[in-house]
Amino acid sequence: xxxxxxxxxxxxxxxxxxxxxxxxxxxxxxxVMRMGVPIAxxxxxxSNIQGLPTWFEVRVCEQGWxxxxxxxxxxVAMNPQTWDKxxxxxxxxxxxxxxxxxxxxxxxxxxxxxxxxxxxTEICNREYQDSRQRQLxxxxxxxxxxxxxxxxxxxxxxxxxxxxxxxxxxLIDANHHALAxxxxxxxxxxxxxxxxxxxxxxxxxxxxYVEGNAAASLxxxxxxATVCAWYPLTPSTSLAEGFTSYCKRLxxxxxxxxxxxxxxxxxxxxxxxxxxxGAGWNGARAFxxxxxxxxxxxxxxxxxxxxxxxxxxxxxxxxxxxxxxxxTRTQQSDILACAYASHGDTKHVLLFPRDPGEAFExxxxxxxxxxxxxxxxxxxxxxxxxxxxxxxxxxxxxxSRKLDRGKVMTAADLDSGRDFGRYxxxxxxxxxxxxxxxxxxxxxxxxxxxxxRDAYARYTEEGGPYVENMQRLIRKFETAKHYVPLPVxxxxxxxxxxxxxxxxxxxxxxDEAIDMLxxxxxxxxxxxxxxxxxxxxxxxxxxxxxRVFVVEQNRDAQLRTLLMTENGASPDRxxxxxxxxxxxxxxxxxxxxxxxxxxKMSPAKEGxxx
Amino acid sequence: xxxxxxxKFRHPAIEKNAIGLSHRDYEGTISTLCAGCGHDSxxxxxxxACFELDLPPHRIAKLSGIGCSSKTPTYFLGNSxxxxxxxxxMPSVLTGANLANRDLIYLGVSGDGDSASIGFGQFAHSIRxxxxxxxxxxxxxxYGLTKGQxxxxxxxxxKLKKGAVNTDDPIDLVTMAIHLGATFVGRSFSGDKKQxxxxxxxxxxxxxxxxxxxxxxxxxxxxxxxxxxxFDYVREHNEAINALDFISERAPITADYEPGQxxxxxxxxxxxxxxxxxxxxxxxxxxxxxxxxxxxHDVAGEIPTGLVYLEDDPGDMxxxxxxxxxxxxxxxxxxxxxxxxxxxxxxAGLR
Numbered sequence: 001x002x003x004x005x006x007x008x009x010x011x012x013x014x015x016x017x018x019x020x021x022x023x024x025x026x027x028x029x030x031x032v033m034r035m036g037v038p039i040a041x042x043x044x045x046x047s048n049i050q051g052l053p054t055w056f057e058v059r060v061c062e063q064g065w066x067x068x069x070x071x072x073x074x075x076v077a078m079n080p081q082t083w084d085k086x087x088x089x090x091x092x093x094x095x096x097x098x099x100x101x102x103x104x105x106x107x108x109x110x111x112x113x114x115x116x117x118x119x120x121t122e123i124c125n126r127e128y129q130d131s132r133q134r135q136l137x138x139x140x141x142x143x144x145x146x147x148x149x150x151x152x153x154x155x156x157x158x159x160x161x162x163x164x165x166x167x168x169x170x171l172i173d174a175n176h177h178a179l180a181x182x183x184x185x186x187x188x189x190x191x192x193x194x195x196x197x198x199x200x201x202x203x204x205x206x207x208x209y210v211e212g213n214a215a216a217s218l219x220x221x222x223x224x225a226t227v228c229a230w231y232p233l234t235p236s237t238s239l240a241e242g243f244t245s246y247c248k249r250l251x252x253x254x255x256x257x258x259x260x261x262x263x264x265x266x267x268x269x270x271x272x273x274x275x276x277x278g279a280g281w282n283g284a285r286a287f288x289x290x291x292x293x294x295x296x297x298x299x300x301x302x303x304x305x306x307x308x309x310x311x312x313x314x315x316x317x318x319x320x321x322x323x324x325x326x327x328t329r330t331q332q333s334d335i336l337a338c339a340y341a342s343h344g345d346t347k348h349v350l351l352f353p354r355d356p357g358e359a360f361e362x363x364x365x366x367x368x369x370x371x372x373x374x375x376x377x378x379x380x381x382x383x384x385x386x387x388x389x390x391x392x393x394x395x396x397x398x399x400s401r402k403l404d405r406g407k408v409m410t411a412a413d414l415d416s417g418r419d420f421g422r423y424x425x426x427x428x429x430x431x432x433x434x435x436x437x438x439x440x441x442x443x444x445x446x447x448x449x450x451x452x453r454d455a456y457a458r459y460t461e462e463g464g465p466y467v468e469n470m471q472r473l474i475r476k477f478e479t480a481k482h483y484v485p486l487p488v489x490x491x492x493x494x495x496x497x498x499x500x501x502x503x504x505x506x507x508x509x510x511d512e513a514i515d516m517l518x519x520x521x522x523x524x525x526x527x528x529x530x531x532x533x534x535x536x537x538x539x540x541x542x543x544x545x546x547r548v549f550v551v552e553q554n555r556d557a558q559l560r561t562l563l564m565t566e567n568g569a570s571p572d573r574x575x576x577x578x579x580x581x582x583x584x585x586x587x588x589x590x591x592x593x594x595x596x597x598x599x600k601m602s603p604a605k606e607g608x609x610x
Numbered sequence: 611x612x613x614x615x616x617x618k619f620r621h622p623a624i625e626k627n628a629i630g631l632s633h634r635d636y637e638g639t640i641s642t643l644c645a646g647c648g649h650d651s652x653x654x655x656x657x658x659a660c661f662e663l664d665l666p667p668h669r670i671a672k673l674s675g676i677g678c679s680s681k682t683p684t685y686f687l688g689n690s691x692x693x694x695x696x697x698x699x700m701p702s703v704l705t706g707a708n709l710a711n712r713d714l715i716y717l718g719v720s721g722d723g724d725s726a727s728i729g730f731g732q733f734a735h736s737i738r739x740x741x742x743x744x745x746x747x748x749x750x751x752x753y754g755l756t757k758g759q760x761x762x763x764x765x766x767x768x769k770l771k772k773g774a775v776n777t778d779d780p781i782d783l784v785t786m787a788i789h790l791g792a793t794f795v796g797r798s799f800s801g802d803k804k805q806x807x808x809x810x811x812x813x814x815x816x817x818x819x820x821x822x823x824x825x826x827x828x829x830x831x832x833x834x835x836x837x838x839x840x841f842d843y844v845r846e847h848n849e850a851i852n853a854l855d856f857i858s859e860r861a862p863i864t865a866d867y868e869p870g871q872x873x874x875x876x877x878x879x880x881x882x883x884x885x886x887x888x889x890x891x892x893x894x895x896x897x898x899x900x901x902x903x904x905x906x907h908d909v910a911g912e913i914p915t916g917l918v919y920l921e922d923d924p925g926d927m928x929x930x931x932x933x934x935x936x937x938x939x940x941x942x943x944x945x946x947x948x949x950x951x952x953x954x955x956x957x958a959g960l961r
Contacts (some may be wrong), residue, residue, distance in 0.1 A: 033961075034961075206957075206961075207961075208957050208960035208961055209960055209961065210960045218956065221946075221948065222947055222948065222953075224941075224943070224946040224947060226709075226710070226938040226939075226941060226946065227706060227709045227710060227938065229702075229706065250948040250952060251946075251948075253934050256934065256935070257932075258932050258933060258934040258935070259931065259932050259933050259934060260933075260934050260938070260941055260945050260946065261933075261938070262709045262928075262931050262933050262938060263931070264705070264709070264739070264931075266702070266735070267731055267732070267734075267735040268731070270699065270702070270732075271699075271701075271702040271705075271731075271732055271735060272702075273702075274695070274699045274701075274702025274703045274705070274706060274732070275702050275703070275705050275706035275709065276706060277695075277703055277706060278673075278693075278695075278702065278703035278704060278705060278706025278707040278708075278709075278710070279706035279707065279709050279710040279938075279939075280706070280710075281693060281703070281706070281707060281710075282671070282706070282707040282710035282711050282714075282939055283710055283711065283939035284706075284709065284710030284711070284938045284939040285946075286706060286709075286710070300696050301696060301699065304695065304696050394957040395953045395956060395957055396950070396953070397947075397949060397950040397953050398950070399949050399950050401947075402943055403943050403946070403947065435691075436691075436711075436939060437668075437671045437690070437691030437707070437711070437714060438668055438669050438671070438691070438711065438713070438714050439668070440668060441666055441667075441668050441689065442668070442689055445668060445688070445689050445690055445691050445692075446691065446692075447683070447684055447691075447692040447693075447694065448691070448692065448693040448694065448695075449693075449694040450694070450695070450696060451694070459684070
């Protein structure tokens with residue numbers, strides 16, 4: 001039986017890296033979105049520039065689930081290299097779309113599949129002479145055929161093409177022509193539509209479709225960042241590039257044409273964080289974008305920034321580790337490396353955005369927190385959020401909001417006779433005042449160092465002042481609990497014995513998993529953690545449930561370790577659900593794992609567990 | 611506790627400069643380096659240079675890495691902000707500080723271990739990036755704080771106090787700096803204040819990466835027979851290529867020199883330096899010749915000192931980045947936050 005579904009299926013494009021398919025694939029996704037049907041898209045790509053296989057997955061889902069579902073209903077198989085695996089991966093009764101210009105032996109197909117062959121190369125070679133044009137137009141032609149079999153609104157695609165090539169009428173006409181050829185061929189030669197269809201709906205609303213890295217970089221612009229120091233590293237590179245292009249657009253000085261920002265591509269990650277710390281020390285808002293290997297390199301400097309109390313923002317777009325690991329795959333495996341970065345006793349503030357919307361929000365907020373708390377702040381993105389476009393709520397900004405520069409003494413403050421001790425806790429919140437270099441001719445200067453010192457920044461190796469300072473840093477970290485974003489609680493409709501705790505990109509599949517479990521009669525309270533240090537609400541949530549499933553995308557249950565170490569949560573209560581093969585965790589995986597665990601914890605077997 | 615404040619008493623007739631400050635206003639805390647350390651002479655030269663240039667100390671930021679040399683910023687310019695960062699990483703921290711506020715004077719103090727070994731990469735890249743700074747390496751050819759190991763600037767064949775002989779080739783930071791694009795490069799000797807003070811003054815006035823390699827004997831670990839960085843050895847092999855007088859623009863060139871022996875070099879703020887050529891054929895503006903000269907004299911076992919290379923009006927990192935004239939750390943919300951209207955437009959483009 002062929003799968004039948006309207007507005008709820010997964011299309012996967014199997015391509016060769018560098019073949020120019022990305023733009024046509026994205027066009028397909030945006031066309032579905034323009035038809036009012038929510039989409040969730042993912043790039044699956046190798047650490048390679050040209051030649052290796054890549055996939056682009058579009059989940060069409062009117063219900064609005066944005067996580068990866070798992071499985072493929074409709075495969076657009078354009079890569080002979082991965083044909084066998086691609087065909088094998090299609091769900092039972094699914095569809096296979098391919099270029100039938102060259103015959104493929106019957107043994108290469110599956111009987112349960114509906115096979116849709118379009119002689120794209122053949123038509124293309126007939127229609128175009130130039131080889132590059134053949135390649136590009138083949139992609140658009142394929143889109144035309146696809147739109148016909150899926151019953152999509154042709155006008156929507158035509159409009160998108162017109163927008164894309166705005167001002168270049170020749171290109172618009174050429175693309176419209178190619179689109180029509182593909183579509184017309186399919187309508188004339190294939191059964192259209194098939195069992196899968198896209199129908200105009202009203203499920204997208206005012207949401208936008210954007211990559212997490214771009215959103216985070218826009219957050220940095222709105223957060224007042226003026227200095228960006230970085231070193232190219234997948235999957236963080238597009239964050240620095242995003243900052244560059246948004247700054248060009250938004251941060252020029254109209255009269256002079258000069259830049260209200262400075263972006264330095266450094267020689268390595270050590271220099272990147274060094275530049276950030278130097279700029280932060282001198283009163284500018286500065287950040288770097290990096291990933292796990294970069295975080296490893298920055299360790300020494302992060303200890304300095306913690307101990308000398310210098311604001312710094314790091315966007316860590318996490319990838320598969322350890323070592324070079326899986327450079328183009330996603331994980332949440334730098335939690336501990338960031339929370340405790342550097343030697344000696346350290347603790348760092350972490351923010352966990354769930355999607356591009358929060359990447360923007362936390363991207364801006366991080367700079368206020370860094371200045372307020374005078375310490376490094378990590379925005380913990382991952383490849384799943386950073387390098388994929390997601391549907392997300394529109395970016396918002398309250399124009400009455402002011403940048404919070406934290407406790408900075410001005411020349412007037414110093415002249416008024418206020419006592420200035422760089423590491424003096426005057427307010428009891430552990431946060432001292434600082435001065436920017438160059439503020440006052442004779443007051444407020446101090447020496448910044450990574451060695452121990454007293455409250456007035458004077459070098460000392462005595463134990464008393466050292467311990468006092470380390471205790472103050474703990475007080476400051478307590479204060480941070482009131483500044484990091486609060487966790488989001490989603491209570492079950494019925495009283496729940498069990499809770500689920502998760503963070504970051506697990507959010508989208510978690511929403512769906514909870515719904516799937518509810519339909520099975522498993523009701524769970526859900527807490528999404530958005531910042532570290534953990535606030536009181538997290539303790540209360542754990543205390544209120546018999547068991548809490550902690551869902552993470554790493555092997556070692558790193559956030560669970562933090563919950564136990566920092567908040568004294570009992571290991572018995574925290575049950576790990578872990579997914580770390582480099583693909584984004586799916587709702588199906590979460591729901592199955594939790595259902596299994598719940599079954600084991602059913603009242604009949606409870607005695608055995610406790 | 612090694613923090614030792616100096617007594618505040620000042621003689622009423624103490625000499626003052628044009629902004630009413632005395633030499634005492636340019637001091638820091640009492641040095642904790644070994645008695646007779648060359649580094650203290652460099653600190654003293656920095657204080658003199660700043661006093662003579664009438665610089666307000668708080669408009670100078672002093673940054674360093676780790677090591678004996680990097681401890682010195684505590685001992686001069688007590689009213690300046692200082693930053694003793696991590697080993698070999700002063701250049702990146704200074705670069706960031708400079709990006710944040712282009713209006714301050716940035717003084718980077720480093721050592722041969724700090725700049726030629728662990729920090730060789732950052733030394734190189736801060737220079738090629740054109741950071742406007744004065745980068746002074748107090749070069750003693752030895753690790754002092756860890757008690758006397760060879761550094762990367764130790765000459766091949768040089769002997770340690772305990773007799774070990776260096777078998778590795780040395781790194782010459784002066785040649786490197788010229789090669790990497792430093793636009794003001796000098797070498798001096800901590801025992802030659804007459805040469806060092808005007809060199810530092812000119813370097814401060816230079817807009818661009820100014821590098822000074824200052825040989826600074828380590829009295830504890832590298833001042834013995836067989837060392838090539840000892841007071842005796844350097845005095846014996848010092849080959850001054852020119853002598854500098856730092857002068858204000860209106861000061862006339864005095865007639866004390868033979869024609870062709872004196873060269874007035876203008877600096878970007880209108881001041882100038884008067885170069886008295888000791889080697890008449892040496893052209894301070896010729897980059898290739900400078901490297902040739904250094905290498906040939908190195909073969910001859912001589913240590914050329916003085917202003918080795920100078921490029922007039924080279925511009926700096928901020929010019930290359932086209933940053934606004936106002937310091938970035940002074941830009942306020944109106945400059946930095948584009949607001950909700952701009953955001954609506956961005957949203958519209960993402961649907």
